[in-house]
Amino acid sequence: MLDAAVIIVSWNTRQLLADCLRSVCNENRRSGLNVETWVVDNASTDGTVELVADLFPHVHLIANDHNPGFGAANNQGMRAAAAAEPRYFFLLNSDTVVRDGALAKLVKAMDERPQAGMAGARLVYGDGRFQHSAFAFPGIGQIAFDLFPMPPRLYESRWNGRYPRRAFHPDGRPFPVDFVLGAAMLVRAEVAATTGGFDEDFHMYCEEIDWGWRIRQAGWEIIVVPQAEIVHYGGASTRQIPAQSLVNLWRSRAQLYRKHHGRFRNRVAAKLVAMNMTRKAVKTSDPELKQAYKKIAAIWHGK
Numbered sequence: 001m002l003d004a005a006v007i008i009v010s011w012n013t014r015q016l017l018a019d020c021l022r023s024v025c026n027e028n029r030r031s032g033l034n035v036e037t038w039v040v041d042n043a044s045t046d047g048t049v050e051l052v053a054d055l056f057p058h059v060h061l062i063a064n065d066h067n068p069g070f071g072a073a074n075n076q077g078m079r080a081a082a083a084a085e086p087r088y089f090f091l092l093n094s095d096t097v098v099r100d101g102a103l104a105k106l107v108k109a110m111d112e113r114p115q116a117g118m119a120g121a122r123l124v125y126g127d128g129r130f131q132h133s134a135f136a137f138p139g140i141g142q143i144a145f146d147l148f149p150m151p152p153r154l155y156e157s158r159w160n161g162r163y164p165r166r167a168f169h170p171d172g173r174p175f176p177v178d179f180v181l182g183a184a185m186l187v188r189a190e191v192a193a194t195t196g197g198f199d200e201d202f203h204m205y206c207e208e209i210d211w212g213w214r215i216r217q218a219g220w221e222i223i224v225v226p227q228a229e230i231v232h233y234g235g236a237s238t239r240q241i242p243a244q245s246l247v248n249l250w251r252s253r254a255q256l257y258r259k260h261h262g263r264f265r266n267r268v269a270a271k272l273v274a275m276n277m278t279r280k281a282v283k284t285s286d287p288e289l290k291q292a293y294k295k296i297a298a299i300w301h302g303k
Helices: 014-031 048-055 070-084 102-111 140-147 152-156 189-195 207-217 242-260 263-283 287-300
Strands: 004-010 035-042 060-064 088-093 096-098 116-124 175-177 184-188 221-232
Touching (some): 004 014, 004 070, 004 102, 014 035, 060 070, 088 189, 102 116, 102 221, 116 207, 140 263, 184 189, 242 287, 263 287
Parallel strands (some): 004 088
Antiparallel strands (some): 096 221
16 A cells, blocks of 8 residues: 555646656655655657656656546546555646655644545745645635735735735644645545546636535545645646636636536626626737637636
8 A cells, every 4th residue: 555646747847847756756765655656648749758758767657648637637647546555645736846855744744634635735936935825715706806906915815715824834733724726735545536536527727626625515624734845836837828728717717616606606706707808808909818808708608
């Protein structure tokens, strides 16, 4: 039985993935845990598959001939790793670097809290700046923050789904949250099995929010372990297709709202989004963005 199966989904992030895998290998050696790693590549064209095969022959490699999406690829990796009977799945983005002791601290925190089904780490950007790694479930308020100017001091507040930065202090104790960012998540294998993993209808974005919602509804706690630090560069794959990524984000948000909110909240959110995106389409001179804004408005209108 493994202590943890590391699952990394990649798409055209060759060098970042190499750095990520090196950090995982180093952490595995230091931690003393029994760990194996699976990379699921979503049809990269930058030599990712060849790099993994050449430099990391001990890593289990799954090379897809198409891109099934982030959630589906993670599920694919967890299904493949399940045969090794891991206690935990450690889901990592390819644009992360695991700091010393991070995985060991996550496993220890979960071992000490049998009611916890998932744990996230303290995330920092590549330059060391703080990065929010956990949020409250989104409602109308957070939609408004994404669409309209708000007083700067409120962006860090619970009104915008944020937890206090002081809670993430490196010496802080684990604390409960609604959901953790999908860049780094340690989940109990039994929780993954009983909740079904990611909903594969979400191609990219919001899949971790939906899963967190279902885990919480199943009675499990979700925590952040501030002493476990992971670097997350962020957006390495999505920057390759900015306009399409914007559409993907708001399409997934529409799916999330329809799945987890009632008719009234959906109606209000749809009107706010459609009105704002229509106005953006009129103002922009970028033809790709104009088309993206129009498409988002149509999605929220239910077309």
